[in-house]
Amino acid sequence: MIALIDCNNFFCSCERVFDPSLEGRPVVVLSNNDGIVIARSEEAKAFGVPMGAVAYKYRDLFREKDFAVFSSNYVLYGDMSKRVMSILSGFASDVEIYSVDEAFLGLEEYRNEDIREFAIHIRQTVKQWTGMPVGIGIAKTKTLAKIASHSAKKIKDYNGVCVLKTETEILDALHRTPVDEIWGIGRRLSVMLHSYGIHSALDFAKTNQNWVKQKMSVTGLRTWKELNGEKCFDIDTSPERKKSIVTSRTFGQYISEFVPLSEAVSNFASKCAYKLRKQNSCARELYVYIRTNRFRTDISQVYESKIIELPVATNSTIEIVKYANIILKEIYKPDTLYSKAGVMVQNFVPDDQVQGNLFDTIDRDKHNKLMKTIDGYNDSLGREKLRLLAQGFTRQWHLKNEHLSRCFSTNIKDAIIVNCNDKKEKPE
């Protein structure tokens, strides 16, 4: 059996852990730039705030109904995620961290009847040790475990744990799951399936196998098989290194001038290089794009991008920033209201298998040592204390986040604030 452990309304729950007065209050967490709603508590859902809602359109509702509104605090969420995952790792040898708030556990060892008891125990432990509420779905395949975890959240009597074991349990769960809630079936495919009268997961599971293969290719077929109890996706305990890395942001304000734009792109490039080093990869290709606000109909739209092959695969911030700026110079047009930029690296090789270049003029050992030193400082001192001058200090591109909570679990000053809350004292 496979278990899926899924944190409930993860970002909202993270905020609640450090401010229990939020319990029972509607909570929403906004995207970068406070643009859209990316997490909602149950109370917020009950007021009809959809996922992806444009935040400013709901401002009145938020005020009237006493919503707690947060900008996203990824440092806090990342740390909470680590804590939850490390607890889960203690419960099974096969653990796949599937996303920031979800993990699959292989339960090969637990064939006995009290698998449900075991799940309840996991749930209680995570709650007690971190304050994080989770739902657990258990079934024979990952896709069925996903369905089980939906049921665990939706059906109150289940108390957050749903085990799909018997034929009846599985058929019941499939019957009450709409086809568009199946893992692997998105918006386009569900429209297609509905048009053929396939509305529930059960309808889909009963559909002819060849038809599924023909209409939805092997990916759809795998989902179909998994729903019918045939395992197609294994637990992946050591995911490979990423195959592409992107850093992109929508700016807090429009940028037209080259210099601040270049600072933004340099920062994104630097972040990409850092992420490359963290997974011991070097990139052979670099892609940069800049664009105007695609939602504005009153200005002419610009999307400029270019990809280049790097002379030698690299993860040096110095080199990647340099080439990113060379690209930027080529695609930049003055008098344009840019609202977003992005840098992507791809086509990786392991950092110990970099193919040299006869005409290479760069002392790569030196770069590597320098990068190691910079990373060492930055990892201990805080993000980007040491950086290239090209990254600038003006941060004109920086994001709007007017409702940011503190980094309670990773910053000592913020931690003190939590502890002083009762006494109404403020730390120096």
Add this chain to the structure above:
DNA sequence: TCTGGGGTCCTAGGACCC
């Protein structure tokens, strides 16, 4: 005024080879 960010996999079709 105001609309996020970061990934993966699969397929069709073109270019090329013998």
Add this chain to the structure above:
DNA sequence: TCTGGGGTCCTAGGACCC
């Protein structure tokens, strides 16, 4: 009038996930 058969590799675009 008539124009083979079989393969590989690459890319863009579409679909999905969180």
